[in-house]
Amino acid sequence: MPRIKRGVTTRQKHKRLLDQAKGYRGRRKNTIRVARQAVEKAGQYAYRDRKVKKRNFRALWIQRINAAVRAEGLTYSQFMHGTKLAGIELDRKVMADLAMNEAAAFKAIIDQAKKALPA
Numbered sequence: 001m002p003r004i005k006r007g008v009t010t011r012q013k014h015k016r017l018l019d020q021a022k023g024y025r026g027r028r029k030n031t032i033r034v035a036r037q038a039v040e041k042a043g044q045y046a047y048r049d050r051k052v053k054k055r056n057f058r059a060l061w062i063q064r065i066n067a068a069v070r071a072e073g074l075t076y077s078q079f080m081h082g083t084k085l086a087g088i089e090l091d092r093k094v095m096a097d098l099a100m101n102e103a104a105a106f107k108a109i110i111d112q113a114k115k116a117l118p119a
Helices: 007-020 032-070 076-086 092-101 103-116
Strands: none
Touching (some): 032 103
């Protein structure tokens, strides 16, 4: 059985790992063992924060809607209940955008939600 020399594949693995660690500080960018730990941890943070990003944006949209709705004399929860009763099926992202950029259109939605609420 012929002897297998593994230098080429090992170097390729190391090169790929160090390319991923490019821009890190200290030994994290040029020492294989430390770079591997840093890249793995970065991957964990990236995976986690892809989900956290969605939470943060939803919270931002809710804050924007709440601010716009309170100026019209409603609370966020009353407004959302009114939109459900009125059959308005816009998501929070679109409503927040309307509240920021299209005040007249958002005011019309608020008026519909107010009418749908029980007095």
